[in-house]
Amino acid sequence: MTEEGDFLERNMGPVEIAKRARLAARRLASVSSETKDLVLRKVADGIDAARDAILEANRADVLEARTTFEEISLSGSLLDRLVLDDVKLRAMAEGVRAVAALPDPSGVVLSRTLLDDGLVLEKVTCPIGVLAVIFESRPDAVTQIGSLALKSGNAAILKGGRESARSTAALLDVFAKALASFPEIPEGALSSVADRAEVDALLALDEHIDLVIPRGGYDLVRHVKAHTRIPVLGHAEGVCHVYVDRAADEAMATAIVLDSKLQYSAACNAAETLLVHRDAAARFLVPLLSRLIDAGVELRACEATRSLAPSVPLSAATEDDWRAEYGGPMLAVRIVDSLDEAVDHVNRYGSHHTEAIVTADAAAAEAFLGRVDAAGVFHNASTRFADGFRYGFGAEVGISTSRIHARGPVGLDGLVTYKYLLRGSGQIVATYSGENARPFQHRTLS
Amino acid sequence: MTEEGDFLERNMGPVEIAKRARLAARRLASVSSETKDLVLRKVADGIDAARDAILEANRADVLEARTTFEEISLSGSLLDRLVLDDVKLRAMAEGVRAVAALPDPSGVVLSRTLLDDGLVLEKVTCPIGVLAVIFESRPDAVTQIGSLALKSGNAAILKGGRESARSTAALLDVFAKALASFPEIPEGALSSVADRAEVDALLALDEHIDLVIPRGGYDLVRHVKAHTRIPVLGHAEGVCHVYVDRAADEAMATAIVLDSKLQYSAACNAAETLLVHRDAAARFLVPLLSRLIDAGVELRACEATRSLAPSVPLSAATEDDWRAEYGGPMLAVRIVDSLDEAVDHVNRYGSHHTEAIVTADAAAAEAFLGRVDAAGVFHNASTRFADGFRYGFGAEVGISTSRIHARGPVGLDGLVTYKYLLRGSGQIVATYSGENARPFQHRTLS
Numbered sequence: 001m002t003e004e005g006d007f008l009e010r011n012m013g014p015v016e017i018a019k020r021a022r023l024a025a026r027r028l029a030s031v032s033s034e035t036k037d038l039v040l041r042k043v044a045d046g047i048d049a050a051r052d053a054i055l056e057a058n059r060a061d062v063l064e065a066r067t068t069f070e071e072i073s074l075s076g077s078l079l080d081r082l083v084l085d086d087v088k089l090r091a092m093a094e095g096v097r098a099v100a101a102l103p104d105p106s107g108v109v110l111s112r113t114l115l116d117d118g119l120v121l122e123k124v125t126c127p128i129g130v131l132a133v134i135f136e137s138r139p140d141a142v143t144q145i146g147s148l149a150l151k152s153g154n155a156a157i158l159k160g161g162r163e164s165a166r167s168t169a170a171l172l173d174v175f176a177k178a179l180a181s182f183p184e185i186p187e188g189a190l191s192s193v194a195d196r197a198e199v200d201a202l203l204a205l206d207e208h209i210d211l212v213i214p215r216g217g218y219d220l221v222r223h224v225k226a227h228t229r230i231p232v233l234g235h236a237e238g239v240c241h242v243y244v245d246r247a248a249d250e251a252m253a254t255a256i257v258l259d260s261k262l263q264y265s266a267a268c269n270a271a272e273t274l275l276v277h278r279d280a281a282a283r284f285l286v287p288l289l290s291r292l293i294d295a296g297v298e299l300r301a302c303e304a305t306r307s308l309a310p311s312v313p314l315s316a317a318t319e320d321d322w323r324a325e326y327g328g329p330m331l332a333v334r335i336v337d338s339l340d341e342a343v344d345h346v347n348r349y350g351s352h353h354t355e356a357i358v359t360a361d362a363a364a365a366e367a368f369l370g371r372v373d374a375a376g377v378f379h380n381a382s383t384r385f386a387d388g389f390r391y392g393f394g395a396e397v398g399i400s401t402s403r404i405h406a407r408g409p410v411g412l413d414g415l416v417t418y419k420y421l422l423r424g425s426g427q428i429v430a431t432y433s434g435e436n437a438r439p440f441q442h443r444t445l446s
Numbered sequence: 447m448t449e450e451g452d453f454l455e456r457n458m459g460p461v462e463i464a465k466r467a468r469l470a471a472r473r474l475a476s477v478s479s480e481t482k483d484l485v486l487r488k489v490a491d492g493i494d495a496a497r498d499a500i501l502e503a504n505r506a507d508v509l510e511a512r513t514t515f516e517e518i519s520l521s522g523s524l525l526d527r528l529v530l531d532d533v534k535l536r537a538m539a540e541g542v543r544a545v546a547a548l549p550d551p552s553g554v555v556l557s558r559t560l561l562d563d564g565l566v567l568e569k570v571t572c573p574i575g576v577l578a579v580i581f582e583s584r585p586d587a588v589t590q591i592g593s594l595a596l597k598s599g600n601a602a603i604l605k606g607g608r609e610s611a612r613s614t615a616a617l618l619d620v621f622a623k624a625l626a627s628f629p630e631i632p633e634g635a636l637s638s639v640a641d642r643a644e645v646d647a648l649l650a651l652d653e654h655i656d657l658v659i660p661r662g663g664y665d666l667v668r669h670v671k672a673h674t675r676i677p678v679l680g681h682a683e684g685v686c687h688v689y690v691d692r693a694a695d696e697a698m699a700t701a702i703v704l705d706s707k708l709q710y711s712a713a714c715n716a717a718e719t720l721l722v723h724r725d726a727a728a729r730f731l732v733p734l735l736s737r738l739i740d741a742g743v744e745l746r747a748c749e750a751t752r753s754l755a756p757s758v759p760l761s762a763a764t765e766d767d768w769r770a771e772y773g774g775p776m777l778a779v780r781i782v783d784s785l786d787e788a789v790d791h792v793n794r795y796g797s798h799h800t801e802a803i804v805t806a807d808a809a810a811a812e813a814f815l816g817r818v819d820a821a822g823v824f825h826n827a828s829t830r831f832a833d834g835f836r837y838g839f840g841a842e843v844g845i846s847t848s849r850i851h852a853r854g855p856v857g858l859d860g861l862v863t864y865k866y867l868l869r870g871s872g873q874i875v876a877t878y879s880g881e882n883a884r885p886f887q888h889r890t891l892s
Contacts, residue, residue: 026793030816113838119827121837128849129819210849229675231850252872259874347472369867370476373575381565381870390878391567391866392559392888403574403656403863404677405850417849420837421815424827426698428705432836442838 014201017157018208020188021130025155027186029127033104035184040100040147042181046174047093047143051086054174057166058084058139065137065163082137082164092143099147102394105412106153112445116438118425120445125416127153129210132202134159134224136216139167145213146175146190148395152415157209158192159199161216168192203228211405211415213398218325233414235401237325237351238268240383243342243368245359246277250284252380253358254291259382260356262295265329268399269354269386272325273332275342278304281335285309289333297329304335322349339364343371350374352401354386354408375401375408460647463603464654466634467576471601473632475573479550481630486546486593488627492620493539493589497532503616504530504585511583511609528583528610538589545593548840551858552599558891562884564871566891571862573599575656578648580605580670582662585613591659592621592636594841598861603655604638605645607662614638649674657851657861659844664771679860681847683771683797684714686829689788689814691805692723696730698826699804700737705828706802708741711775714845715800715832718771719778721788724750727781731755735779743775750781768795785810789817796820798847800832800854821847821854 012020047054062083110123131154135141142158149156160168172192179185193202202209206229214224214234221236242260244253260271276285281304289299289312300317301309314333321332322345336342346355354376357368365379376386386409388396393411400406406414431438458466493500508529556569577600581587588604595602606614618638625631639648648655652675659679660670667682688706690699706717722731727750735745735758746763747755760779767778768791782788792801800822803814811825822832832855834842839857846852852860877884 026817026819029819030813115831115836115838119831225675229671231677249872255872255874259876263875263879365869367476369869371472373472373475374865376866376868378868379870380872381868382874384875385561385565385868385870385873386866390561390875390886392561392886407863408866417853419820420822420832420854422822422824422827422831423811423815424825424831426695426701426826427831428701428828429709429830429836430705433709440836440838 014193014198015205015208017188017191017193018130018202018205021155021157021191022208024186024188025127025129025153028150028153028155028189029106031153031184033107035182036104036150036153037100039178039182039185040096040150042178043143043147043175044093044096044100046178047089047096047171050170050174051089054089054167054170055084055086057170058082061164061166078137078163082139082167084139084167088140092140095140096143096147099151099395102151102412104151105416108416110418114443114445115422115440116427116432117441119427120423122421122423123418124421125418128415128417129154130208131156131211131213131415132159132209132230133157133213133215134199134220135214136161136220137164138215139164139171141215142168142171142175144395145215145397146171148397148412148415150190152412154415155189156191157202158190159194159202160192162196165194200227203230206230215398231405232402233400233406233410234398235268235351235353237401238270238353238399239273239323239325239349239351240269240271240354240386241273241275241346241350241356242271242383243275243336243339243346243355243357244277244280244288245339245342245357245361245364245368246279247361247364248277248280248358249360250288253280253284254288256356256358256380256382257288258291258295260384261292261297261331262329263382263384266327267384268325269383271331271356271383273322273334273345273349275334275336275345276305277339277342278335278337281305281308285335286312289314292331295329297331299331299333301333302335305333308335325351339367343368347371347373353399354378354383356381356383375399460639460644461651461654463634463637463639464576464648464651467601467603467637468654470632470634471573471575471599474596474599474601474635475552477599477630479553481628482550482596482599483546485624485628485631486542486596488624489589489593489621490539490542490546492624493535493542493617496616496620497535500535500613500616500620501530501532503612504528507610507612524583524609528585528613530585530613534586538586541586542589542593545597545841548597548858550597551862554862556864560887560889560891561868562873562878562887565873566869568867568869569864570867571864574861574863575600576654577602577657577659577861578605578655578676579603579659579661580645580666581660582607582666583610584661585610585617587661588614588617588621590841591661591843592617594843594858594861596635598858600861601635602637603648604636605640605648606638608642611640646673649676652676661844677851678848679846679852679856680844681714681797681799683847684716684799684845685718685769685771685795685797686715686800686832687719687721687792687796687802688717688829689721689782689785689792689801689803690723690726690734691785691788691803691807691810691814692725693807693810694723694726694804695806696734699726699730700734702802702804702826702828703734704737704741706830707738707743707777708775709828709830712773713830714771715829717777717802717829719768719780719791719795721780721782721791722751723785723788724781724783727751727754731781732758735760738777741775743777745777745779747779748781751779754781771797785813789814793817793819799845800824800829802827802829821845
């Protein structure tokens with residue numbers, strides 16, 4: 001990533017960038033943990049040192065975003081995410097140092113088996129290869145994903161949002177300088193494309209790119225999923241439920257419902273629909289809904305709920321409400337006759353993200369945990385716990401609702417795969433085949 | 447799977463079959479290990495009991511295949527795979543019993559973390575959901591995949607080859623009867639489609655199908671990979687290499703090369719290209735190549751090889767040979783100047799399946815193992831060891847060259863994913879946020 005490298009990159013198309021990333025990934029896979037951590041600390045120091053330049057670039061981005069606000073319909077919260085300041089920059093540098101301090105997810109021996117004397121099979125984690133990361137206005141995605149990719153030994157191709165182009169470029173420059181000062185780090189380990197059109201080109205390169213990570217809203221993720229055969233790590237929707245069972249405690253149910261909906265209502269793990277067992281509804285539906293309304297939540301309710309709580313202002317829920325990710329202080333409410341009905345509703349309308357049951361009945365809880373088809377199923381806890389940091393992963397790559405590869409909140413583990421290493425002393429398969437076949441030992445080693 | 451069910455299935459389109467499979471998968475996920483194993487033993491007994499009917503159906507398939515041999519260009523080896531006899535049928539029933547005897551891959555606790563007092567996170571394996579399995583003429587794929595899918599709690603939709611239609615139907619009938627005698631097993635747990643057109647319809651159903659497993663030749667796998675967004679477990683090609691390093695022992699190198707090429711030359715893990723370090727070539731290339739020729743191997747060699755071994759009958763290798771999967775007794779041969787050149791050749795032309803180095807130099811071996819980008823990398827052992835049974839997995843679902851999800855030979859583990867179960871006692875995220883945030887404990891439990 002010398003200046004010449006930068007120049008080349010500006011003149012490279014997506015195919016050339018991806019091919020170079022593949023070659024870089026192969027070299028990066030055998031760079032030592034120590035070197036990778038030194039590079040990351042240099043990146044962190046670089047962010048501190050380049051503070052003025054980064055903030056200046058960011059001010060230009062923000063100015064343009066404000067000017068063209070209506071034209072590009074950049075919402076207020078996107079603008080909040082775009083704005084950098086001293087505090088955010090320090091946090092970004094600390095975030096990179098924290099990634100450096102994590103254990104290397106690559107090179108971990110997952111299992112070791114003695115196939116026969118002098119023939120040992122190891123299953124060892126290794127980087128996946130080439131990641132393409134597509135994110136919207138948050139410039140901190142650059143440092144987060146850049147550091148996680150490098151830590152795990154993957155090459156990464158980044159595409160930031162148009163509105164954060166200058167901030168992204170300033171941060172990438174910090175990375176480029178740090179990477180270039182270590183000869184072990186191959187050119188192309190971290191690269192970027194700037195054009196929206198180049199994203200669609202990248203998404204077609206399933207020969208060269210192994211995993212796509214979209215970080216952004218529903219539209220971005222849907223677009224990515226619909227336009228690529230490359231595996232996607234992410235989730236388009238978070239339609240999460242809290243089911244208040246017949247045997248739920250009123251105070252606990254109220255606290256969990258309020259937290260699941262309101263602790264951060266724009267989050268993907270916030271609840272969108274409240275399911276209440278008819279018996280629990282008879283006991284405390286009115287006070288529960290009143291608490292939600294007092295907290296500023298708009299409710300869309302089924303007919304049974306509206307009959308049971310005529311004093312509460314409720315508009316009628318339609319089929320669309322069961323599928324809605326409101327992304328704000330709205331909640332659909334439905335009364336169900338049984339745990340079975342709750343499970344069926346969750347499996348039918350949910351997005352397989354995070355689902356919770358509140359109940360004092362251990363058998364009901366285990367039935368719900370077993371039968372609900374989602375990345376996270378919780379008993380007596382808020383859906384908002386579905387998060388890599390809360391799970392203790394140290395860093396979060398994203399939350400996946402896919403059933404293949406990584407699922408749920410994904411830590412650094414989601415950026416490695418494994419390979420089998422077999423160390424022998426001249427063994428051939430003919431020895432273990434046919435009439436006088438020598439048997440395998442297949443003994444698990446520690 | 448009553449008679450009524452069979453009737454319905456014949457009138458159901460792929461979408462209805464897949465939707466029914468999704469519902470079945472959700473119920474199947476909580477069927478006990480004991481029940482699943484009882485069903486499998488009943489299937490095995492059913493195969494024994496229905497021997498006459500299965501063999502009669504198979505004879506009709508074989509007769510038609512022979513009659514229309516030229517028309518459908520069914521090769522001799524495909525015909526061999528199609529033919530069933532008493533011995534093969536007994537082996538199939540024993541195979542199903544062996545799957546029943548394996549540990550249940552679902553419900554295994556992968557990790558357990560205390561997030562805080564009374565708040566425990568478990569990562570637990572669970573079935574993936576709905577599998578679509580597309581196979582060619584081998585009728586034994588029905589019993590193998592059917593039993594592995596059921597064992598792991600997945601619903602499966604099978605599509606056999608046209609040439610084995612009657613044999614497949616007879617075996618599916620055995621499954622249907624066994625499944626129907628257990629009320630816990632939902633209808634649609636195992637279903638099938640018969641038409642080739644329906645395969646393409648299935649491949650489009652990424653909402654309802656979670657994993658596609660093609661079992662067959664290159665054309666089938668390429669077709670499947672090119673026509674679906676559903677993750678595919680399999681490999682299209684096996685372009686495997688043996689690299690004979692500078693420090694290789696002649697006898698060991700000769701034995702490993704012969705075994706890798708000839709122990710079963712049609713296998714995906716057979717070697718297609720031999721790379722030899724110049725120094726080793728100077729020591730024993732001529733006798734090594736002579737041994738291969740004596741064993742009936744046709745060689746395609748680089749210019750350097752042909753100069754060094756003018757006495758050996760070698761045709762010239764072209765660029766196509768480096769990419770070829772011969773699938774028979776042919777081998778490309780190339781002399782390289784260094785380990786680096788060998789690694790580069792393997793990473794460039796290989797299919798990331800299985801690669802071997804023969805050397806007495808431990809440092810060279812570790813460099814090769816670390817830098818070669820493949821599902822299996824072997825030192826001083828034949829490439830033919832890349833196999834689920836030889837690895838000790840008990841059963842093999844297939845061999846995957848994908849970097850995501852399962853890689854290399856895949857056992858029952860490849861048919862499960864995981865979910866996170868969080869068991870709390872009323873915890874909410876607000877407690878762990880903001881100024882007076884309570885810290886997490888994140889303590890690993892045994």
